[in-house]
Amino acid sequence: MSADRAARLRRLPAVDQVLREVGDRPETVAVPRPRLTALVRDVLDAERRRIMSEDAEPLDAAAVGERVLEQIGRQGTFSLKPVINATGVVLHTNLGRAPLSALALERIASVAEGYSNLELDLASKERGSRYAHVEELLRRLTGAEDALVVNNNAAAVLLALETLAHGKEVVVSRGELIEIGGEFRIPDIMLRSGAVLREVGTTNRTHLKDYQGAIGDNTGLLLKVHTSNYRVVGFTADVPSRELVALGHDRGLPVMEDLGSGSLIDLRDWGFPYEPTVQEVVAAGVDLVSFSGDKLLGGPQAGIVVGRRELVGRLKTNPWNRALRIDKLTLAALEATLYAYDAGRALETVPTLQLLTEPLVAVRRRAQRLVARLGPDLRRRLDAKVIEDRGQVGGGALPTVELPTAAVALGATAAVARSLDGALRRGNPPAIGRLVDDRLLLDCRTVLPAQINALAAV
Template sequence: MNESFRAIPSVDAVLRSPAGQAAVERFGHEQTTAGIRQLLGNERTAARQGSPLRDAEAIATLAFAELEAASASSLRPVFNLTGTVLHTNLGRALLAETVIEAAVAAMRAPVALEYDLEAGKRGERDDHLRALICELTGAEGATVVNNNAAAVLLTLNTLAGHGGGAIVSRGELVEIGGAFRMPDIMAQAGARLIEVGTTNRTHEKDYRTALEGEGVSLVLKVHTSNYRIQGFTSAVPATVLAKLAGAAGVPLVNDLGSGTLVDLARWDIRREPTVREAVAEGADLVTFSGDKLLGGPQAGFIVGRRHLIAAINRNPMKRALRVDKLRMAALEATLKLYRDPDRLAERLPTLRLLTRSRDEIAALARRLQPAMVAALAPAYRVSAADCASQIGSGTLPLDTLISAGLAISATNGSGAALERLAAALRRLPVPVIGRIADGTLVLDLRCLEDEAGFITNLGSLADELGRRQDDGLV
């Protein structure tokens, strides 16, 4: 036993080994030493049990590997093969290359974020975007915060934050992802909810009656985003609401949710109301997201009447909800792409992915099928098949896009085998995220643009599944 313990290298010996020196260079002396001490504790346990011991280089190599694994970011890139283009849990919109370059440039050097270079004194960060947003939306004024939930919260707090009444149709009191409920956000903003109509039908007279009450501060129209009521329904158009609100002397706030700056029908996608249309319809303020249909970084826009925007910017909450220089740079670069709508589908990743043709995606599926078969046969069957994508993030919830992908089923019909495969795909160097439906694992290829990288990534799939290569057992 004593001989075994004497064979265990010292911490210093491990640190002096080539792998130990490399670990110190990469992770620092303190982290490396702590990692080595932990592994030497394992060696002492092995010595007591009479197990083989590692030498200094082997221990240092293992310490390096463990330190590297521990230092890896949990915010890992993945292959989004779910079929949902704007997947909230996977980060929503991908940014255009010019947008990424603009953000990187803002990281590398001080920027005139709140500095007026002409006057040589403090400026406003909204100045970088205001004119551009107004140009694209037709609004008088604009401001930006960190997401659309913040835009709605800030707007309500500014206009009705001391118990002012906010009139909303019952059919628009939505709950979206993360248990974000419109009634709750109104309460947090300090507004008093005034419900009108019913879940499926709200009429002009409902709003008119509510506007005759005391203490009404605004009328709020909410895009229902991730659900739709069909059948026996009725809603009041924004143009009518604008006249009613104007006659009562209160603003109309139109929360568009995902928001878009262009008519999607141009690319054969069912149209959503644009921000410019909402402004033209008479809304005094319009709120919308930056990282959904707009295709930019996470942000929330508030556009509309100049005096109302000024009031919002005076709200102390604005400072808590403002965006930093990275997102400001990314937003500016994203918005500038909209000045050239003819090339927007080529340059904006969100629109590029939404407009990919079924034939292009199906050809990709046929090319990838052999590589997937080689990685999975004979335990799994793999076929190229049509499937349906969706936009995501609550946009056009009932509309799908014809797509194609790989349909994978277990040879033995086992659902557990499919779950094991899905888990193995998530453990790949670049995790692959698909969806299981009706006994099939579907890898929708609409969002796959790195074909070569995907094939290379499959190299360790057999090992991740834990199968023996000689007999193909899973």
């Protein structure tokens, strides 16, 4: 080590000096002394490493103290926090997918505040079932005989496969062996369940005769997977649910369909392409149907299974069900979401459906309001403009749909746009936009009306 570098290291303040600098600051009042001392040592260690690697000048006690206060600020805030979604992706997986309705939030708070009748039958005072809070709603909305809810749709599929086909073959079209987010694949889930994969058909074409030829003595289930997160177009063929059901029942085999995103509303009236609803698949005679709670349904994360009473009952008694079950807060939010559908008010009260079906003119007005809130000087410096753009549904739903939207474009240069992007992510609340063609776009389709003022203030 050079004499010069050693001298710089010696000029670093002592731990006690830094403690005197920060000891009386409001930010440190609630910090225990041992923790504060450890933070000071951590910052000084980092400063020593900086001097050794960069030949940098040492910070004085006041500057080191400021670094310590920054650490306290970062560690003292919650990691999971509200974020303004200005990406234009309605069901953004990384941002928590579906925002919940006001009623769902109210019900969560009400149930979380104290105790609840989660597993208590109030009429008999006997132990009840947590699923009873949503079973009747799901039966009524889907036409199914029974229902079960676990913590996500992958868990629902895993539970069904383990229950109905452990050690047996599951026949599925090769074109439906999908991968969902995080590299979770249907074949991998099947392997973990103990079921044996039997692929039929080709990537783009599968016929009824392919299923017929694959059924044998060890077949346990016919599985259909709706490719909700991608589309195969062109020279394609698949087997409709009704035909697969007829084959399965003729051979004494249950048929399950994994709908993925799952919707209780036909969205074609709002210009969306056809997606089979849960009700349609149940009406086709499919024995078990699984779908997500936090995608097109617009509720909390959950895996919902509806279908034949005898089969759902077997899932309920599987020991795996206890490991995969949902908690009281999720049930409260799901019940409130389903209640909106049952009351015919989902389109007016479920935020996901509101964001998907909102007319472009309303989104444009929100973007114009955001620009107006910036003020003339800031508008000029940021070169703020309202532009038309295309958003996405997200969450592995309706992959071919591009949502017409309006965004606020910011940043006269790429450097300014990147700087703004970072500043917004560090804001309170953080805001997440998209960097496109050297500009930062704040897509207002996914910015909730109540968030416009907060976004402008960031």
